[in-house]
Amino acid sequence: MIKFGSAGRGAAMVAAARVDPATARGGSDPQGDRVEVFAWATDDDPDKAAEKAAVDSLEEAFTEACPGQEFVNPVIAGGGQSDPKQALHPRLRENDPPDSFQVHPGAELMDYIDAGQLADLNDQFAQWGLSEVLPKGLLDAITVNGKIYTVPVGIHRLMLWSNREVLATAGLANQPATLGEFIHDLDALKASGVEHPLALGADWTQLELLEGVLLAELGPERFESLWTAKADWSGSDITGALDDYKKLLSYSNPDRDNLHWTDAAKRLSGGGAGYLFMGDWVVGELERDGLRDYSYQPFPGTGETFQWLGDSFVLPKNAPNAAGANSWLKTVGSVEGQKAFNTRKGSIPARTDANPADYPPYQQAAIADFKQLRLVPSCAHGSACTQAVAAAVISALGSFSSTGDIADLQAAIAAGVATYGDLRS
Structure with missing residues (x-):
């Protein structure tokens, strides 16, 4: 099992260990070091301020872990779309996917799986040890016909x-x-x-x-x-x-x-x-x-x-920068990446080996219940x-x-x- 080590980044974040995109599973890198990630929270949506802060913190963890890789959310970066999903769907239909995008883990994945738009992540889960640290109910929810399709980052x-x-x-x-x-x-x-x-x-x-x-x-x-x-x-x-x-x-x-x-x-x-x-x-x-x-x-x-719901990120088929996307997903699945995200959003880590002391009292109680109660989607x-x-x-x-x-x-x-x-x- 891979667990990132701790390093300081000031009060704003805890740095993740460095990830070499060249060693991550994936193909060629035609767009260089640019990793395009569709995340839901945008600058013009005040109701998602906590989610925007969480993604920003996760971006910082990724930048620290993957030097030379540039995180880009096209919706926030001048895309002119207030709804990332509206901008995403035509790109997927036209086989012009971003390198990763945010989804709810669970049955919502079926729309993308049935359309043949997602790559499975079985090899990555085995390499990163994620199957060992996610509860069975969550792992079952992101597995279809024996294939795992998303990396959960946080649970509500x-x-x-x-x-x-x-x-x-x-x-x-x-x-x-x-x-x-x-x-x-x-x-x-x-x-x-x-x-x-x-x-x-x-x-x-x-x-x-x-x-x-x-x-x-x-x-x-x-x-x-x-x-x-x-x-x-x-x-x-x-x-x-x-x-x-x-x-x-x-x-x-x-x-x-x-x-x-x-x-x-x-x-x-x-x-x-x-x-x-x-x-x-x-x-x-x-x-x-x-x-x-x-x-x-x-x-x-x-x-x-x-009764749970969550946030997660996927690897689209034909992602232009698959190596960078896998570096992003490895950060998403790491202890430090999940700490960066969930301490800002108010959710809890999808991993069961998180340190409860890193979180305030409500989240500590939720972490304990997440480990022992029956999960219901x-x-x-x-x-x-x-x-x-x-x-x-x-x-x-x-x-x-x-x-x-x-x-x-x-x-x-x-x-x-x-x-x-x-x-x-």
């Missing part, structure tokens, strides 16, 4: 966040352990004068909430089976879970369909809500909004699982679902938010999953 977790002051005013001192207890606490908050105690936004934030209910009521095996083309969405257990999801919507803010996730977070931090279900990237938003007295827990009833963020399935479910939830028709929601989700789900799962 979906959690239930609460404003402790708002809860205390309602006399709530204990965290809810079940969905029934959660609904009881929401009722207590309403009785204390909090009109809409569950903060909620639009689109994928509603899918996150649905996932929490489904996982709590159906368990991890049944939950994971729901997102393939062969899934059965007709059962009474599904209907019951959707009915409970509808019940939770009744505690949320009526303007949810027009609310960005950052605005939903502001409802919690400002005291207008007691709870918010969101990925742990919300920590930075809560603290920027001045909320320090908050608590967190898994969605009630899911405490034995770790998220549909809302590409680890459980293809992009098309997630889009279909989000669309169905958007309609349901207005109509409240459970039968229509159940049928619409079933149709979307059957049409766009992966048949091989």
Whole structure:
């Protein structure tokens, strides 16, 4: 197993060991020392400030590890596109790929794999020892037909966040352990004068909430089976879970369909809500909004699982600078590269051999849970679902938010999953 040694780079980063691109697996280098990497966070997207800082820090680690290699994100470097994915897709279709690009590890990879756009990374994983330091659930999620397709750099977790002051005013001192207890606490908050105690936004934030209910009521095996083309969405257990999801919507803010996730977070931090279900990237938003007295827990009833999503980078087929791309990916997979990225983003390393002392208390707790709990992927963020399935479910939830028709929601989700789900799962 390869682990980079430590070296100082000041307060901003910890340097990774040097990687010689000439010794990395890959072909010719027609564009010299320029390594073109499509990363999602751009300068004109304030909602991704933490992600931009994380990629910048990872870039610094790469530059230190690979002297002479120049990192270039074409979207940030004058590309004129605010959405890197929109700029990426035509290039992949035209066989003009960058050297690497960012993806969600998991089912989202299938779109690129089915299109024949990704090179497998089995040799690199063996050379770098990555298979030995990634948990089985994550390794399984990035492996298709025995081939590994991406290098995970960071992991996020979906959690239930609460404003402790708002809860205390309602006399709530204990965290809810079940969905029934959660609904009881929401009722207590309403009785204390909090009109809409569950903060909620639009689109994928509603899918996150649905996932929490489904996982709590159906368990991890049944939950994971729901997102393939062969899934059965007709059962009474599904209907019951959707009915409970509808019940939770009744505690949320009526303007949810027009609310960005950052605005939903502001409802919690400002005291207008007691709870918010969101990925742990919300920590930075809560603290920027001045909320320090908050608590967190898994969605009630899911405490034995770790519902995850992540960030990772891939090697496209026919990457112009394959040697430089492999140097980049080696940095992405290294202890020091993951430390540089995750200490800035608020996520945790994908590697299980990271030093918890390098991270603040929440991340230390998440690192411990990541090692010991059952990993369950998220549909809302590409680890459980293809992009098309997630889009279909989000669309169905958007309609349901207005109509409240459970039968229509159940049928619409079933149709979307059957049409766009992966048949091989």
